[in-house]
Amino acid sequence: MRPIKLTMQAFGAYAKKEVIDFEKLGTEQIFVISGKTGAGKSTIFDAISFAIFGKANTFDRESFSMRSHFATDKEITEVTLAFRLKDKIYQINRIPQQEIAKQRGNGTTTSPQKAELYELIGDEMKLLASSVRDVNAKMEELIQLNVDQFRQILMIPQGEFRELLVSDSKEKEVILQRLAHTAYYEKVENLLWEKQKQAEILVVEARKKVAELAELSLPDGEVSGKTTSEISVLQNEAIQKEQAILTELENKLSIIRKQTSEAVEKVTLAKEQLLDWQNLDKYTEEVATLEAEKDFYQTMEVRMEAAKRASNLQSQDALCIRLKEQLETAEQTEKQVALEAEQVKAQFSHAKKQKEALAEKEAELEINKRTLFQLEEMEPKILELETVLIQKRRAELDWKKTTTLLEKIIDKEQKIATELQSVEARLAEINKAELMYLEVINKRTTLEARIEKEQELVNKRIKMEEWDAAKQTEEQTLAQLLIEKAEMERTIKQEETKLEKEQAATIAAHLHEGDACPVCGSQSHPVLAKFGETADLETLEIAKAKLQEKQLVLTTTEKAISQLEWQLNEWADMKEQSLAEIQQTLAENIQLATNLREQITQLQSEVAQKETVQATLESLKNRQNETLTEKNKMALEVEKLHQQVQLTEGKRTYLEQSIPDELRDKAVFDNKMKELSSKIETHIKQAEQIDALFRQAEKETTRLESTLHSAQKTTVDAKEALQVQREIFKEAMKQNDFLSYDAYKQALLSVEELKNLEEKLAEYERKRHLAVSRQADLKEKLQNKQKPNMEQLEFIMKEKQLELSQSEENTMKQREFVAKRKELVENYQNSIQAVEQAEENYADIGLLADAARGKNARRLTFERYILAMFLDTIIHRANHRLSKMTSGRFELQRKMEKAKGNVQSGLELEVFDEYTGLTRHVKTLSGGESFKTSLALALSLAEVVQEMAGGISLETMFIDEGFGTLDPESLEAAVECLLETQENGRLVGIISHVPELKERISARLEVTATNHGSTTKFITASS
Secondary structure, eight states: OEEEEEEEEEETTEEEEEEEEGGGGTTOOEEEEEEOTTSSHHHHHHHHHHHHHSSOSSGGGTTSOOBOTTSOTTSOOEEEEEEEETTEEEEEEEEOOEEEEOSSSSSEEEEOOEEEEEEEETTEEEEEEOSHHHHHHHHHHHHOOOHHHHHHHTEEOTTOTTHHHHOOHHHHHHHHHHHHTTHHHHHHHHHHHHHHHHHHHHHHHHHHHHHHHHHHHSOTTSSTTOOHHHHHHHHHHHHHHHHHHHHHHHHHHHHHHHHHHHHHHHHHHHHHHHHHHHHHHHHHHHHHHHHHTHHHHHHHHHHHHHHHHHHTTHHHHHHHHHHHHHHHHHHHHHHHHHHHHHHHHHHHHHHHHHHHHHHTTHHHHHHHHHHHHHHHHHHHHHHHHHHHHHHHHHHHHHHHHHHHHHHHHHHHHHHHHHHHHHHHHHHHHHHHHHHHHHHHHHHHHHHHHHHHHHHHHHHHHHHHHHHHHHHHHHHHHHHHHHHHHHHHHHHHHHHHHHHHHHHHHHHHHTOOTTSOOTTTOOSOOSSOOOOOSOOOHHHHHHHHHHHHHHHHHHHHHHHHHHHHHHHHHHTGGGGGSOHHHHHHHHHHHHHHHHHHHHHHHHHHHHHTTHHHHHHHHHHHHHHHHHHHHHHHHHHHHHHHHHHHHHHHHHHHHHHHTTSOGGGOSHHHHHHHHHHHHHHHHHHHHHHHHHHHHHHHHHHHHHHHHHHHHHHHHHHHHHHHHHHHHHHHHHHHHHHTTOOSHHHHHHHOOOHHHHHHHHHHHHHHHHHHHHHHHHHHHHHHHTTTOOOOOHHHHHHHHHHHHHHHHHHHHHHHHHHHHHHHHHHHHHHHHHHHHHHHHHHHHHHHHHHHHHHHTTOSTTOOOHHHHHHHHHHHHHHHHHHHHHHHHTTTOEEEEEOOSOOSTTOOOSOOEEEEETTTTEEEEGGGSOHHHHHHHHHHHHHHHHHHHHHHTOSOOOOEEEEESOGGGSOHHHHHHHHHHHHHGGGGTOEEEEEOOOHHHHHHOOOEEEEEOOBTBOEEEEEOSOO
């Protein structure tokens, strides 16, 4: 993760919007963040941490509001961070929960926490998450670290730089698991364990299946106590017996099938003969029935001949009917035309009377036309009068409104003048408070610097007292150890003396005069040693072992005392003032700082209103000028509108003199015009309509007289034609033997009915011929033959079919039994092979699973082994840097001893000290030593993880303080190590007050504190 741009607003020490563009660093990979105490340097780290995780970078700031005290109620606290991660660019926006001013009314309201995460693709912003919970989950997925691990690895806050160094095995394991992706190795352990359980289940199931198949493939009791080879022999013998039974059943089935086939064939032949006898009876009966219907069909044939004769007269009959219909139509038309002629004559008479009456009203029409002409000439004056009246009313209304507005503007001008005096007095009070605020700020800054130094002094004095107490305890322990050592040495010397005397007495017991002594070589033995008190060899050995242990403890204690004395001598110049005096002074200064902070808060609230009051004052002055301009403008408008009212009044008087009183109202005038126009138009329309009706009635009378004459002639012609055709039809009936028209109609049939009659007669003849023919054929076929006995033949057939079914069933059962027995035997053999394969697989996978889960000589799991190797790689890189920074004195080592009980171990660190030649825990390192070791470890951790190209990107590191604990030589070495990181492209940001860092590192971010909030500025070699 590499930051690109950080934007803060109303956050911590930054009141306004503050943008930190890290791309301004250019090619610089390391920079110093510098500024006065309290300016807001650590706030930058808090903002980055808050943007990523929604939490500040230090635990002690979690419960405090991150909102700037310099910000106004209307300014929203928010942080935006753009960063690059694995060639992708993201932007995260966060707004913490805060109190903001209400949009309406007074007071504040609580704004909830908000968060948004985008991926920047070109000029587009792709939304990835839009709620706090979703953003937190997505960021941890991207960064793959939680906030605690982030503090220990990438952004190390003030006073917490050594946490990764001194954390126990369990804490380191969580961090290294994420960095080394050992979740995969844990999955391998679990997978192997699951595979082992599955393989074990498969072995048990395979063995169970073998036993079940053995029981199924042999009769009860034959399997017990038998080996697999014996069971196989028994299975083959059983199959051979069952196969012999099957062969015998198949031979018997073949014989029964032949007998059954013969019985079925006899029944089939008998059924065919019986069917012929039945058909003979059927056709004999059918011939008798058809003979009985012969008379009916002869009558039907006579009816058909009459219908054919009647069909010859159908066309002449249709002609007579059509002529009769034409005669009736002509008569109806004649009646209709005569009726219409009478109606038209009546209309003509009425139109003639209307025309005569309308001619009498021509004089009235001329009077109305002259009156309408006079009104049309008067209409423009009426319209002008109406317009003048409207203009007069509008001018009067505008004059009154403008006069009222002028009065309001004068009142407004007086109120603004009063308010302006009040705001000027308020601004004078705020200017006075601002001077006091600056004085208090300076006092607080000086006091906070003094408190910081006194707090550091208290911490050192408390540490010195702890070291002094520890030194006294170690000295007491040393004194006791020396006493115990002297007592053990006496005991050993006593037991050794006894042993020497006992050995001398043993030698003397076997020494004779003249023999050389094995000790001194003398051949003369004047005084021989004698046995005295017996030495206890076991007590001697135990005492020597204890003495050796005491000597080791003694050496360790002496080194511990030496270390404590060295540390106390380092801070010996701090003993001039007692701890109680320092603490009392610190408490008084803290109380004074608290009082100053309260005073600052009050003054800050007062000063924060200055811009608002100034803006209000400026606004009031602008409003006063605007009001004056508006008043002058409005007075001119009032005078202009008054003149306009007088002008319209003169026009109105002039126009009313030339218009009669009753017509001055435009509505009355319009109604009069409409009334006259309507009368004239109605008269003209009536004249046109009556004239048209008169001409139409006259024309229609002439047309209908001609039509009536034509209709009468058509009626006469139709009567004559009908009479001629009727005579022709009567003569045709006589020729076809029809005595009357009714006889003709009764004989007449439709084409469909005649066709059905012919088809019925033909079908009768066909059936009769077929029945007679079939009857003769069957009589000839069955001559001299008897009917078969079907009951006896079918009984014999059914017995044979039942016997065949039983035989087939028995054979099938036996065949299936043999096949199933063979299948069981085959499955049994396959299951034996499956058991062998499952057992072999279980042995292999079990060995792997046990090794991976820690069932080995070192009791080390696969994942823990990988973590240890990963940490060893980091330690190896860290020692290279640590050696430079400590001139080869310290070397980091992984603690190899196994912890007591089930406590996880193997990831804790210790340090080998070349000065003492001993290994000790990293917690015993001093502040400066601890910082150098932590710095080496952090840089190496980031380097190793980056080289692994895993899912975690450690392209950035931020360090808050710590360099002040280093001496000049160590500081130089630490800076050299940091500068080396530039080769890997890693960005390193350092907060420090150490001047040497500013001199060595060209790029820095200057943080400047003002009474309106802090600002930042990048300063590089190029700038």
